[in-house]
Amino acid sequence: GDSVTQMEGPVTLSEEAFLTINCTYTATGYPSLFWYVQYPGEGLQLLLKATKADDKGSNKGFEATYRKETTSFHLEKGSVQVSDSAVYFCALVPPPGSARQLTFGSGTQLTVLP
Amino acid sequence: GAVVSQHPSRVICKSGTSVKIECRSLDFQATTMFWYRQFPKKSLMLMATSNEGSKATYEQGVEKDKFLINHASLTLSTLTVTSAHPEDSSFYICSARDELAGGNNEQFFGPGTRLTVL
Numbered sequence: 001g002d003s004v005t006q007m008e009g010p011v012t013l014s015e016e017a018f019l020t021i022n023c024t025y026t027a028t029g030y031p032s033l034f035w036y037v038q039y040p041g042e043g044l045q046l047l048l049k050a051t052k053a054d055d056k057g058s059n060k061g062f063e064a065t066y067r068k069e070t071t072s073f074h075l076e077k078g079s080v081q082v083s084d085s086a087v088y089f090c091a092l093v094p095p096p097g098s099a100r101q102l103t104f105g106s107g108t109q110l111t112v113l114p
Numbered sequence: 115g116a117v118v119s120q121h122p123s124r125v126i127c128k129s130g131t132s133v134k135i136e137c138r139s140l141d142f143q144a145t146t147m148f149w150y151r152q153f154p155k156k157s158l159m160l161m162a163t164s165n166e167g168s169k170a171t172y173e174q175g176v177e178k179d180k181f182l183i184n185h186a187s188l189t190l191s192t193l194t195v196t197s198a199h200p201e202d203s204s205f206y207i208c209s210a211r212d213e214l215a216g217g218n219n220e221q222f223f224g225p226g227t228r229l230t231v232l
Contacts, residue, residue: 036223043120043207044158044223089157093221101148102209102221106157 002027006090006105013080013112021075021108023064023090031092033057033066033073034102038087047075047088080112116142118210120224127198128232135193135227137208143188144210148221149181152205164191198231205229 007022025031032051036044048057053068062077073090090105117140127133137147145166150158162183163171170183180202182194191210195202205228209221 041226041228043118043225044209046220046222049220101160101163104157107155109155 002031002092002094002103004090004092004103004105006088007108008106010109010111013110015082015112015114016079017112019075019077019080019084019110021088021090021110023073023075023105025071025073025090025092027071027092027094027103029095030068031094033064034091034093035062035064035073035075036089036091036104038089038107040086044089080110082112082114085110085112116140116210116212116220116222118208118222118224120206120208120227122227123225124228124230126230126232129199130197132194132196133198133229135195135206135208135229137191137193137210137224139189139210139212139222142210142212144191145188145213146211147185147191148209148211149183149191149193150207150209152207152226158207161193195229198229200231203229203231 003026005024034049035047037047038044048059050057050066056065064073064075087107087109089107091102119138121136147164149161152158160173161176164183164185166185172178185191205226207226209223211221
């Protein structure tokens with residue numbers, strides 16, 4: 001079945017540091033890929049997404065590129081802020097024609113120190 | 115963007131009582147909603163898929179008689195935790211799929227409900 005593997009945390013960085021959170025997936029065909037962010041005590045918010053190979057999703061300074069050849073969708077940000085402290089989830093949805101349920105990775109806790 | 119609300123945001127109840135959690139899509143219609151459970155510092159576990167006008171589809175290992183789901187309209191799904199026990203304490207999150215948001219059927223998440231059973 002489909003699965004998502006993401007970098008285990010927790011990750012602790014200083015403000016303005018470069019962030020990478022790795023995410024790889026296993027799925028048939030071309031799934032859609034997502035990064036969600038969860039701030040403390042809240043639900044999930046969509047951060048960015050990509051629906052086909054080589055697409056780059058971006059939002060709030062975060063970026064991720066859909067790499068079919070490496071089945072990856074790594075999340076990056078050039079300069080993190082304290083307000084980026086949250087849990088980040090990589091997820092996929094299979095292509096149309098199959099059960100369209102989100103499959104989540106285990107989540108990566110990010111803490112940014114001032 | 116599409117908004118999903120949950121009510122209540124936090125509930126504390128005694129063991130043996132039942133608790134109902136509501137999930138509403140505020141500005142779109144959702145024939146499909148999902149209920150997740152999240153344990154501390156863990157990922158989301160899909161409990162069931164709620165389909166408007168029909169029975170919910172439960173994931174393996176989720177007791178359907180324990181977690182009653184009703185999706186009576188295109189904007190409302192409810193999860194009732196029956197005869198709650200302390201082990202049911204968790205963070206429950208719903209999501210709704212916007213069937214009209216392009217071909218991607220994007221899901222939008224509610225803010226979650228923190229259930230504590232004493």
